[in-house]
């Protein structure tokens with residue numbers, strides 16, 4: 001490295017990345033971190049202990065990121081003892097603990113300049129989840145430019161239509177919004193938490209989103225009215241993959257997962273044995289839970305279709321007392337013939353597999369956009385937050401599947417939905433799903449919208465860093 005190179009090197013921005021300690025955000029933030037590293041930017045990735053432990057236990061992230069001298073992991077204590085990531089029931093407890101323990105430490109760490117190394121600058125830009133409003137506030141207080149990265153959908157029960165958002169007034173009902181949007185009680189804790197994030201985001205330099213312009217053309221103009229700098233760079237996992245493949249210094253095997261549970265890859269060889277579009281894939285993400293009755297109804301429904309199925313039953317996702325003796329023998333026997341059940345799957349690879357014909361999902365945003373990117377039709381069974389609105393868009397706007405939010409979890413309903421999407425209306429759903437898949441591919445192409453937005457984000461990070469001391 002000559003002198004000029006060294007000067008250039010030392011002037012590269014130093015970005016602090018701080019995700020919410022949950023599977024979806026951590027995986028997205030890691031991909032973004034790697035994209036920044038490839039572009040020469042210095043990155044400090046701050047994880048809370050609680051999520052860092054399972055991440056390094058189940059993945060190769062440490063060796064993967066060793067390839068980047070401009071990357072460092074840092075952790076922050078969070079006062080949590082859990083050995084595994086928690087389900088939705090314990091989410092509030094986790095958030096409170098992290099806020100109480102990490103907030104004061106974050107301030108000390110940031111102000112002491114602890115994340116600067118001799119070869120690089122102090123933090124010049126922060127990319128955080130608005131979930132940690134204390135991090136955004138500290139950025140504002142110390143005049144450090146902050147970008148928010150939101151890894152849920154850009155959207156956040158009654159049949160009444162929501163008339164306040166032009167373009168959606170014909171199909172968006174109040175019950176398609178998250179529960180906290182339907183309450184009249186302004187002191188509702190969840191509502192207050194989300195409001196705090198919504199109010200603080202426009203005070204930052206911009207909002208990074210895992211979507212693409214074409215997919216969310218209805219909502220992005222509304223967001224830009226309050227937050228002019230919006231960077232939709234999705235589908236992020238596709239952009240990430242294409243950039244890593246294009247970088248000749250990378251080895252393909254370096255593309256490894258960011259899973260905080262151990263992935264069971266045997267399901268990929270199981271999928272290899274099945275014809276195209278013949279398998280139903282079922283997963284309810286990293287937080288949602290079902291009770292034993294619901295699990296049995298889903299199980300009966302799947303078996304009744306006679307179609308091969310791959311089902312992710314995350315440990316701790318079944319609530320209540322459960323053991324295999326509660327499962328009728330006929331289900332267990334038939335599952336041996338046509339089913340594959342795993343604790344955790346390499347989902348991106350599963351959705352990219354030609355054998356998968358439908359995805360029965362809880363409609364988490366990452367699952368939704370991953371399915372859209374791979375052209376897989378969707379059956380939505382939404383639980384909470386943005387999942388309610390995601391499922392409405394799947395059914396009514398993008399028309400890539402069906403929204404089951406009105407239906408109960410019943411074996412005949414499950415069977416009918418799978419047959420509807422895989423047989424009766426298969427042609428129609430496949431056609432729409434393929435059209436969206438093509439648009440997603442275009443968006444991450446050289447001249448596509450997400451590629452342009454990512455280039456803009458890099459320019460803005462560099463410009464903001466150049467005026468930092």
Ligand code: UDP
Nearest residue numbers: 024285286287312344345347364365366367
């Ligand atoms: N996921 C996975 N393996 C599984 C189930 C899920 O890798 O067996 C990943 C999935 O690819 C997605 C994330 O976990 O990136 C789930 O995020 P999402 O926003 O869909 O739902 P959440 O878990 O936040 O409710």
